[in-house]
């Protein structure tokens with residue numbers, strides 16, 4: 001299985017704030033799609049006893065994850081959102097103030113959380129950038145690009161949500177085995193989801 005690569009993007013801020021981000025009353029299509037996908041995955045986790053326990057042991061509150069999803073915006077660099085500049089998305093000046101597409105081209109990641117340093121404090125924003133790896137992945141057998149599967153997309157989105165909800169970097173997520181593919185190995189998608197309803201034995 002491919003390991004989807006994720007990371008945070010750290011911008012260098014200018015001295016002044018740009019001001020508030022213009023209110024976007026209607027979430028963009030990418031945000032709606034991503035929220036729907038990851039909320040479906042969280043619901044599946046909640047409905048699977050073993051899975052739910054694994055998250056509980058890791059002290060991950062599924063309701064906090066849901067709340068974080070609703071607060072997070074997603075941007076697809078393959079579309080027009082790729083032309084948005086860091087300052088326009090985050091509401092703070094950056095130097096250089098690059099577009100999301102340029103930022104994505106500078107990192108080897110299938111998705112990343114926009115972040116910046118304010119004084120010496122690292123601020124992780126609630127803006128997630130989806131790069132080309134969100135759509136296509138090299139096939140392990142021959143290296144040719146194939147469409148990213150729905151499960152891979154959901155795991156990738158959930159990984160970014162874990163970064164934001166827990167306020168942790170990859171080192172922490174990996175050291176706690178919270179890399180989504182490892183964590184979710186406990187949470188195999190069941191084709192008979194109705195068999196793993198709330199309250200079912202954890203030994204399933």
Ligand SMILES: [Zn+2]
Nearest residue numbers: 006007159170
């Ligand atoms: Zn990560």
